Amino acid sequence: MLTKLDKLLRPSSVAIIGASSNEKKVGYAALRNMKDCGFKGKLFAVNPKAEKYGFELLGIKCYTTISEIPDQVDLAVVCIPARFIPSLIEEIGKKGIPYVAVITAGFKETGSEGAKMERQIVDIARKYNIRIVGPNILGIIDTITPINASFADQTPIKGNIAFLSQSGALLTGILDWSRAEGIGFSSFISIGNKADLDETDFIDALADDDHTYAILAYLESINRGEKFIEVCKKVTRKKPVLVLKSGRSKAGAKAASSHTGSMAGADTSYNVAFEKCGVIRADSAQELFDMAFVFSCMPIPQGNRFVIITNAGGPGILATDAAEKAGLELVTISENLENKLREFLPAASSFGNPIDALGTAQAEDYEKIIEIAFKEENIDGVIVILTPQAMTEGQETAEKIVELHDKYPEKPIIAIFIGGEELGPPIHYLKRHRIPCFPLPERGVEAMGALAHYSSIKNRPIEEEIKDVDANREKVRQIFDNVKKEGRTTLLGTEAKNVVKAYGINVPPTKLAHSADEAAEFVEEVGFPTVIKITGEGILHKSDIGGVKLMIKSKDEARKAFEEIMENTKKHYPDAKELVEVQYMVPLGRELITGVLQDPQFGPMVMIGLGGIYTNFMKDAAFGLAPITFEGARKVLQQTKTYILLKGVRGEAPSDIDAVLDTLVKISHLAEDFRQDIDEMDINPFFVYEEGKGISAVDVKITLK
């Protein structure tokens, strides 16, 4: 049962506004589609020239204005020119229609004028509590009600996949393609400019729809990233959400000034977000629909332990390669199972996995093997491969597969029938009986891998709750306010260190010195050995210009270092202030890098990776959305190869992984608490010591928005 958007997707009464008798017009196509689609509710046409048509269009009662419609209307479908729409929305509001699908184009996609008009209609709609789909859409099709409130030329086959698309033209293409392929849909929704209702609204609504087994989406952007994650987290426990997100290419990447920012690709945040909320990402349109095919027909398996049954070696090997790639485990055939198989299979068969029943395998052989596999507790699903050889019974085998799936509906099965002409009829038979069938091994196996993967998403443990961390937030607020007051966006090193220190992150004792005497005083305070370095906004490449002195071991050395540093710096920055950082030189640890960046769609993200000279070329880093839990931080760290290093390689002592995770949690809270302030943050180098010995945030860089 739809509990949200029900009057939009499953309306009882629909009005086509801008209905037309001109076959070339969208208003004609929409009216015709609604009339012909089998809609059982009330249908009205609206056209200012209603009188000219004798108050009837295509046999449907036509009104001059909306207010004349005598009944309650659930959904208004709008096909009139853009400029008339703002006043129309007022009328719709007065009539009390809850949903409007604006098919008309000519809004945001055309430039700033259109964008203004788009905001205008949304503002009016808000006033009347109207929800809008679009503008700039193909329309809304729902095969359950059924309605076809679109200007598509065709109607999709009835099925149990809901498909949302940000591209209307892609929808028409997929519609045409799906009819040829025999793929059916419950809802077929064009979301267009997403001025009001967006992907998140529809995914949320479709979660409750018993007619929809899987939700597919083609997206170019996500409107409300954090809401999307919140909703999908819940929805993906009920049913799969599969997304094809386009726009991966580099062009879109934001130029980043921090190391952390430069480690993230243009598309990293989408992967992180999808992973977090259990959304499965398709890499291509083909993959999206291959998955949809399997998800809509087959039950979710208990796990990833599969068996491949074949009548030929070669395709079996191809499927084995694909299974490994897709994360499927090919279970070891037990002696007991092998004995059962030997009862009827020729001795020359292969009793491994794949089970190769040889080219002589009959439909009955396939039947027996599949049934044995279905009955086996440690087998979660079956992949059947058939090649058309002299004795092969394609049709009979197809029939057996259908029968067995009916008998054992709780385990998924797919068919890979390699052929097209001779094997055409059995392939068609399988598809008609809702057994996913693929012409070549890899695509099917990959889709089955996604199904098994979804099983682990659906059954994933509930995440621990985010708990606040202890922190001196007022102190941080003060520092940021002070920086802003001074018109800066970059914090001084000591300021940045104090920010992370306020969140309980260990930083080396550091003092700011304005003179050689102060430097000499502070070295004792921070402790020997000491490092002294130039500081001040805009000073770059500090080491290269001679602005850093290491291993200071006495007050005299400190004084001398101050003088030299200032002399060196002034050669490059004549206006540099007399200001240095005097910092305790912590022992060398394993060098990592961590930090924070802001993602325009999903908010603050944390990063952890290998530091030092390896940072930029190895790019071994992983990301997580803030705030993060301790176990969440572990999952992020585990995505890096550095994690193996931290566990201790070649007999080295393991590093203090817990301290690293604790730091990640803390900076994620810092990023979340001050998301309005922080633009980017690097802790680099970020030293981790041996287990139990903690970490040190040696250098911290924070840029404010």
Add this chain to the structure above:
Amino acid sequence: MLTKLDKLLRPSSVAIIGASSNEKKVGYAALRNMKDCGFKGKLFAVNPKAEKYGFELLGIKCYTTISEIPDQVDLAVVCIPARFIPSLIEEIGKKGIPYVAVITAGFKETGSEGAKMERQIVDIARKYNIRIVGPNILGIIDTITPINASFADQTPIKGNIAFLSQSGALLTGILDWSRAEGIGFSSFISIGNKADLDETDFIDALADDDHTYAILAYLESINRGEKFIEVCKKVTRKKPVLVLKSGRSKAGAKAASSHTGSMAGADTSYNVAFEKCGVIRADSAQELFDMAFVFSCMPIPQGNRFVIITNAGGPGILATDAAEKAGLELVTISENLENKLREFLPAASSFGNPIDALGTAQAEDYEKIIEIAFKEENIDGVIVILTPQAMTEGQETAEKIVELHDKYPEKPIIAIFIGGEELGPPIHYLKRHRIPCFPLPERGVEAMGALAHYSSIKNRPIEEEIKDVDANREKVRQIFDNVKKEGRTTLLGTEAKNVVKAYGINVPPTKLAHSADEAAEFVEEVGFPTVIKITGEGILHKSDIGGVKLMIKSKDEARKAFEEIMENTKKHYPDAKELVEVQYMVPLGRELITGVLQDPQFGPMVMIGLGGIYTNFMKDAAFGLAPITFEGARKVLQQTKTYILLKGVRGEAPSDIDAVLDTLVKISHLAEDFRQDIDEMDINPFFVYEEGKGISAVDVKITLK
């Protein structure tokens, strides 16, 4: 013109041995296929019971034995039981038939008995200079002659792709599938057990065949790796060789004892070999045939600069993502070009790349844009996307594409028509007119990417010749002989260092000391600081057991070190000999690892990668086949991320890359010269210093076969 295997693929006379009138027998199918396929040469049947059939089978003259056939026979097709085949080959030899296709199974694939029989028939064949295809094959089909000497149920469509397959069943499946897809073949060859003729023979022969534009192969193994590379190097300059190699899964990987060996995956050598000889590897059967489709219909472009033309944004973005992945460059639309487009396209069109002509685009619009693109010098090819919208002219657009391809045959074009039912006829029209057409963007773009990639393979510069390096080979021979004489397989550190030194590779001065006095004597000789370490076969974890002393700076320290090392070692290895290495302790350099391993298919390979603690978890390494040239070595090194490090990151001085490459060349020659001896070799650590300061092979480990 075929100059090799011509009488096999294009015979004038064929004899079916074991021809039968029993429809269930392979001998029946083979005879029927040869009779019905349109073969214009002479066809004979042979069956010992010829008399029973009135010396005629299916209207073909039937003989009791081969010797009775009055004419010369080019090809004998054998369908009789395996056990009769050895004596049959003798008969065939006496008759002077040059080629035999052994369809019969029951040889190597069934076990050692069958393998013995297989060797037997090859031995007999060699005696008579007969070449054998198979055994255990579907047969040989050639649509040019035409012949169909197979037991397949169907005949492929005539075309210009040659397809070799190690799996007969996959061939039958692909045959059936290709007929439905409209993909045509010149030759369709089942190579089965490859007892005699193998993939290399056929690729070599088909290179000269004007009817074959592209050679495809499904392979599970390669018989003669080095010959394969030699042949394909030449062939891929003439025409593309596309290979689907199965068996990537981990199970097959050989357990390696060296670091070098453990860095290579089970399948690494195939990638290295294919790359070396210009073979394009497909990742799936779908990809193989998508590529075949494009390669067989379209010319090789000049480069990778493409333009995408679309009537919808969404699919355009998907194609853009795919283009970036496939290595296609979407050229910037010049102002001049844009002006030409603006003459007829609506102002709201997108004049970037993709060119979005909007949903209103007519066939004429497509025609004009494509022609402009074809005429543009800096555009190498065109990708056309069409979605079925209200005003879309699918069929007319298809016709324009066909016309334009005829007019501009020198530039490749593919169509992505997103649809199936309504767009069915234009899609079919395009395919029939040999324009590759895909239903979704990614597959087509990927295949076009492969075509552009082949352009760079075809036109790659001639490799410099392999030149011998100066080396003291006798010295190496002596060392190896001595090790073998002593019954060892692992060289002592000093021995291994002397081996690489004999090839001009810089090693730290090292001496073997048998006593504390000797150690003291040698420290002065090798130079301070010195490292002393225990040596001897089977002593592991030398540092951990206290068998290594660093930074020795005097004769006294050396003496003391010797005593301590021996005492420590004997706690773990009571039988350890009094034997240590006294080695000059070279300054620390950038730590790399390099080495040699033996590949069972392709011979010796060299490896270079990041060393130290990062080796095993970063696995940043690349491989090359030995021997290698200086420029070849550079290409290998460039595949690693370490290469960026060596060029100098973060203001560090660049490393001596030339010295690294020189070392790779030298060890590749060592590996080649002593391929019969060396099993594995590691140089680890392998230090590289600043530019101009060379390298040091600090530790060398060599294991003999």
